[in-house]
Amino acid sequence: MCCEVDKADNMRVVSSDSHFSEFTGVHPSKIKQGKLYLNDVINPRDREDVRRAICKKDSPYVYLDFYIKNKDGEDVFVHCTGNNIEGTKRCRLTLADVSRSQKRSEEIKTRADEMKELIDLVNAGVCLFKVTSDMQFEALYMNKACCDMFGVSKSYYLKRTYHIGDFIYDDDKSAVFQAVGKTMATKKPIDMEIRVKKRGNGIMWCKLGASIHHYDDDGCPIFHGIFSDINEIKMAEEDADEEREKMLKLFKNLPGPLFTADFDAPFILDIVSSDFMKLIGYTRKEFFEDLGGDLTKLMKEKEIPVARHSFVVSSDGKTTAKATYSLRTKSGKHLIVSDRRRIVERDNGQKATIGILRDVTEKAKKKFETLDI
Numbered sequence: 001m002c003c004e005v006d007k008a009d010n011m012r013v014v015s016s017d018s019h020f021s022e023f024t025g026v027h028p029s030k031i032k033q034g035k036l037y038l039n040d041v042i043n044p045r046d047r048e049d050v051r052r053a054i055c056k057k058d059s060p061y062v063y064l065d066f067y068i069k070n071k072d073g074e075d076v077f078v079h080c081t082g083n084n085i086e087g088t089k090r091c092r093l094t095l096a097d098v099s100r101s102q103k104r105s106e107e108i109k110t111r112a113d114e115m116k117e118l119i120d121l122v123n124a125g126v127c128l129f130k131v132t133s134d135m136q137f138e139a140l141y142m143n144k145a146c147c148d149m150f151g152v153s154k155s156y157y158l159k160r161t162y163h164i165g166d167f168i169y170d171d172d173k174s175a176v177f178q179a180v181g182k183t184m185a186t187k188k189p190i191d192m193e194i195r196v197k198k199r200g201n202g203i204m205w206c207k208l209g210a211s212i213h214h215y216d217d218d219g220c221p222i223f224h225g226i227f228s229d230i231n232e233i234k235m236a237e238e239d240a241d242e243e244r245e246k247m248l249k250l251f252k253n254l255p256g257p258l259f260t261a262d263f264d265a266p267f268i269l270d271i272v273s274s275d276f277m278k279l280i281g282y283t284r285k286e287f288f289e290d291l292g293g294d295l296t297k298l299m300k301e302k303e304i305p306v307a308r309h310s311f312v313v314s315s316d317g318k319t320t321a322k323a324t325y326s327l328r329t330k331s332g333k334h335l336i337v338s339d340r341r342r343i344v345e346r347d348n349g350q351k352a353t354i355g356i357l358r359d360v361t362e363k364a365k366k367k368f369e370t371l372d373i
Contacts, residue, residue, distance in 0.1 A: 001016070001017060001019035001020040001023055001094075001095050001096075002016060002017045002019070002020060002092065002093065002094050002095070003015065003016035003017070003020045003031075003038075003092075003093050003095070004016070004090055004091070004092045004093070005038050005054070005090065005091055005093065006089060006090055007054060007055050007089045007090065007091055008089035009034075009089075010037060010039070011037055011038040011039055011051065011054075012034055012036070012037050012038075013031055013034075013036045013037065013038055014031075014034065014090065015031065015032070016028070016031050020095070022071075023070055023071065024036070024041050024068075024069070024070065024071060025070070025071025025072075038050070038093075039051075041068050041069045042066060042067070042068055042069075043066065043067035043068070043069070043075055045067075046066035046067055049064070049066065050064065050066050050080075053082070054082055054084070054091050054093075059084065060083065060084050060086070061081070061082065061083060061084070062080070062081070062082030062083075062084070062091070063079075063080070063081055063082075064079075064080050064082070065077065065078065065079050065080065065098070066078065066080065068095065076097055076099050077097075077098055077099040078095045078096060078097055078098060078099075079095070079096045079098045080093055080094070080095050080096075081093070081094045082094075124145060124226050124227060124228045124229070125142070125143065125145045125146030125148075125149040125150075125206075125226065125227035125228075125229075126142070126143040126145070126146055126224075126225075126226055127139060127140075127141060127142040127143070127146045127164065127224070127225050127226075127227070128140040128141040128142075128213065128222060128223070128224050128225075129164050129222070129223050129225060130216065130220050130221070130222050130223075131180055131184070131220060131221050131222075131223060132220055133218075133220065135165075135177060135180070136163050136165060137163055137164040137165040137180075137223075138161055138162065138163060138164075139162040139163070139164050140222065142154065146227060149196065149198075149204070149206070149227055149229070150164070150167045150196070151198065167196050167197045168194060168195075168196055168197075169194065169195035169196060169197060169203055171195070172194040172195050175192065175194070176192075176194060176208070179192055180210075180223075183210070183211065183212060183223075184212070184221055187211075187212065188211075189209065189210065189211035190208060190209060190210040190211065190225075191207075191208075191209050192207075192208050193205060193206070193207050193208070193230065193234070194206055194208050196227070204229065204231045205229075205230050205231045205233075205234035205235075206227045206228060206229060206230060206231075207227070207228040207230050208225060208226070208227055208228075209225065209226045209228070210223045210224065210225035210226070211223065211224065251271055251273060252271070252272075252273050252274055253273070253274060254273050254275075255273075255275060256273065256275050256356050257272075257273060257275045257276035257278075257279045257356060257357040257358075258272070258273040258275070258276060258354070258355070258356050259271065259272040259273070259276050259354075259355050259356075259357075260352060260353065260354050260355070261352065261353050261355070262350070262351075262352055262353075263343060263350070263351035263352055263353055264351075266308065266311050266341075266353060267294060267295040267296045267299075267304075267307075267308070268292070268293055268294055268295075269293045269294075269295060270293070270352075272284075272287070276357065279329070279335075279357060279359065280298060280327065280329050280330065281329040281330035281331050282330045286330075295327075298327050298328045298329075299325055299326065299327060299328075300325070300326050300328075303325040303326055304325075306323075306325070307323040307324075307325045307339070308323075310322065310323035310324075311323055311341070311353075319342060319343050320340070320341065320342055320343065321340075321341045321343060321353065322338065322339060322340045322341065323338075323339045324336065324337070324338050324339070324360070325337065325339065327357075334361075335359050335361050336359075336360050336361045336364045337357045337358060337359055337360065337361075338357070338358045338360045339355055339356075339357055340355060340356055340358070341353040341354065341355035341356075342354050342355075
């Protein structure tokens with residue numbers, strides 16, 4: 001809809017099309033008689049802004065948005081394009097009803113604000129970052145947890161260029177750059193554990209999950225990422241690893257040919273003592289790397305199912321198990337060993353066995369000789 005106003009006569013509407021007349025509910029004849037002023041239909045809060053924009057010097061074209069009343073007295077949001085007619089005090093206005101778009105925009109903005117508030121309540125660090133052509137990670141948005149994690153205020157990263165990559169621990173930067181590059185090439189999300197620098201020169205472990213959200217006008221990818229604090233978990237894991245390392249050293253030095261294995265794979269050994277290695281004559285590298293820790297590779301093939309069956313039968317509802325079988329040492333000597341085990345339960349609830357081998361070759365020979373007589 002269109003109308004023409006006289007700026008010198010208090011924004012009086014001097015002409016309009018039928019759409020404008022129908023929209024405002026003012027008959028065309030009254031408009032021709034000069035009985036309608038633009039200020040009569042503009043929302044009071046927008047009148048001064050509209051007047052200043054239209055009356056601005058050396059401005060042949062005007063673009064603005066404001067509220068105008070329809071024939072029912074309802075405020076309708078319109079987009080206006082104004083054309084100041086050269087050599088006159090008049091301005092021709094073209095108005096478009098964009099109230100639906102404006103309402104939709106307000107709804108989206110409201111939802112976005114609500115989502116930001118919700119995201120700020122999330123304990124994990126949520127962010128949007130742009131990967132530039134020189135592999136800088138420019139922060140576009142960070143929630144409160146993310147700001148706290150990197151020790152920066154929202155006002156700081158909004159006012160200046162802020163690079164998240166600067167706060168990634170130096171030893172982990174290469175792995176992060178490679179992961180980002182792989183995601184850019186394959187579109188597969190990032191899922192990794194990294195360290196970030198904290199305020200006060202501290203280091204914190206984080207789980208980083210990120211994927212490409214969209215691309216900007218320059219073709220640079222915008223990632224959405226989540227940094228989850230796993231510092232306590234990693235510290236606990238490190239403590240557990242230290243404790244396990246101590247236990248391994250202790251176990252290896254215990255007297256006797258000791259070993260451990262999963263209950264469901266009784267001949268694939270996990271840990272063995274030094275006396276166990278002396279018994280079979282192999283080095284740890286030979287046994288675990290070359291033989292895969294598989295005791296059956298040193299056993300007679302026909303004895304394997306018998307020994308395995310002995311463990312199953314003897315361990316049914318009991319806490320101990322035993323079997324007797326032949327074992328070939330590295331030197332080629334065949335030993336007859338008694339394999340006695342205690343069934344235990346690991347922290348994850350799975351069963352395991354702790355065993356000890358006893359060389360009963362001589363005893364078996366004597367028993368055989370006695371039977372032979």
